[in-house]
Amino acid sequence: MQWVARDLGRKGTLGLVPTMGALHEGHLSLVRRARSECDAVIATIFVNPLQFGANEDLDKYPRTFEADCAQLEREQVDFLFAPAPEEMYRSGAATIVDVGLVGTRLDGASRPGHFVGVATVVAKLFHIAMPDRAYFGQKDAAQLAVIRQMVRDLNFSLEVVACPIVRDLDGLALSSRNRYLSVEERQTALILSQTLHALEKSVREGVRESAALLQFHALSPTPGFELDYLVIVDADTLLPVPEASSGTLIAIAAKVGDTRLIDNLLVS
Numbered sequence: 001m002q003w004v005a006r007d008l009g010r011k012g013t014l015g016l017v018p019t020m021g022a023l024h025e026g027h028l029s030l031v032r033r034a035r036s037e038c039d040a041v042i043a044t045i046f047v048n049p050l051q052f053g054a055n056e057d058l059d060k061y062p063r064t065f066e067a068d069c070a071q072l073e074r075e076q077v078d079f080l081f082a083p084a085p086e087e088m089y090r091s092g093a094a095t096i097v098d099v100g101l102v103g104t105r106l107d108g109a110s111r112p113g114h115f116v117g118v119a120t121v122v123a124k125l126f127h128i129a130m131p132d133r134a135y136f137g138q139k140d141a142a143q144l145a146v147i148r149q150m151v152r153d154l155n156f157s158l159e160v161v162a163c164p165i166v167r168d169l170d171g172l173a174l175s176s177r178n179r180y181l182s183v184e185e186r187q188t189a190l191i192l193s194q195t196l197h198a199l200e201k202s203v204r205e206g207v208r209e210s211a212a213l214l215q216f217h218a219l220s221p222t223p224g225f226e227l228d229y230l231v232i233v234d235a236d237t238l239l240p241v242p243e244a245s246s247g248t249l250i251a252i253a254a255k256v257g258d259t260r261l262i263d264n265l266l267v268s
Contacts, residue, residue: 004095012039016131016158018122021045022062023071026166030135031075033163037143038257040078042129051087051097051117081129090123097123099149105238106251107262110228113144122147126156133159137166140174141249141264145238152253165263167193173263180259188224189256192263195219195230199250203267228253228260235266 015034019027034041045068052058065082072080096116102108103115126134136144148160166174171193172186181189199217207213210232219227234241235249244250244267251264 013132014038014129015041016125016134017041017043017077018125018134018136019043019045019068020047020061020176021068022064022179023068024166024174024176026137026139026174028071028075029166030137030163031072031077033161034135035076036132037161038133041076042079042081042131043072044075044125044129045080045082046121046125048088048117048121048122050089051114053111053113056111057177062179076104081125086120096120097150097154098151099146102149102238103146106229106231106233107253108142108146110253110260115143118143119146119150123142123150123154123156126158131158134163135161135163138162138266139165139175139262139264141235141251141262144237144238148236164255165265171197173261177259177261181256185224185257185259188222189259189261191222191225192252192254192261193220195252196250196263196265199232200265200267203244208245210241210243213244224257226255226257 003039003186015038017030017034031041031043045065047058047061047063049058069080097119098116099119103119108115136147138144144160144162151158151160168174170190172178172189173193195217202216204211213232214230219230230252232241232244233249233251235247241248246267248267250267251262251265253260253262
């Protein structure tokens with residue numbers, strides 16, 4: 001894979017689309033963006049054990065490899081890298097990538113060690129593929145902040161490209177974990193996007209103070225919906241900001257039934 005990437009890099013630009021499989025239109029939108037901007041595209045499928053906690057869904061995470069391959073072929077992806085865990089983490093491997101405090105905020109606070117796993121595997125993929133651009137979904141906003149920090153700190157010579165959230169017709173952000181939801185839970189899950197849109201509306205109407213926005217839109221207890229966080233933060237540092245301005249990140253995470261979901265928007 002390294003030889004292929006180097007050889008191709010001399011001839012044109014190479015785009016990387018890292019995924020954990022169970023592909024949906026959100027993933028495919030990244031592939032299409034990469035195809036439109038690069039001479040060749042590498043997609044990866046790897047369910048990374050290092051980013052799952054002890055009581056998380058590693059074993060039941062959806063794996064649809066054959067269907068994923070068919071979709072990537074239809075999208076004319078040039079290369080697919082789908083390693084086994086023992087290829088990515090050889091026996092005795094001890095090196096990890098820890099991006100510091102940004103990795104302990106939002107999802108990093110709720111899932112200790114999660115972003116160490118994310119940063120480590122993404123760094124390895126960057127070294128293996130050596131892309132000119134790497135494409136990630138805006139839905140994983142905290143992950144984007146972590147990866148951007150890592151790219152700056154470790155002097156990776158590539159561009160991190162954030163692509164817009166893709167939503168279903170009812171507004172729910174597409175996620176591989178949505179398939180865990182029952183019909184009733186899916187309706188409950190709409191609280192995430194509805195809350196974000198209500199906050200966005202208030203900002204457009206002139207309410208900018210973060211405390212006022214969060215107080216006004218505080219969520220009432222709902223059966224089957226357990227709020228993890230609802231925050232207004234700087235998109236790069238993930239630290240709270242006193243007021244919402246252009247580029248501010250409004251992010252939400254909640255457990256719907258047994259499924260943890262995230263969503264966000266950038267204030268425009």
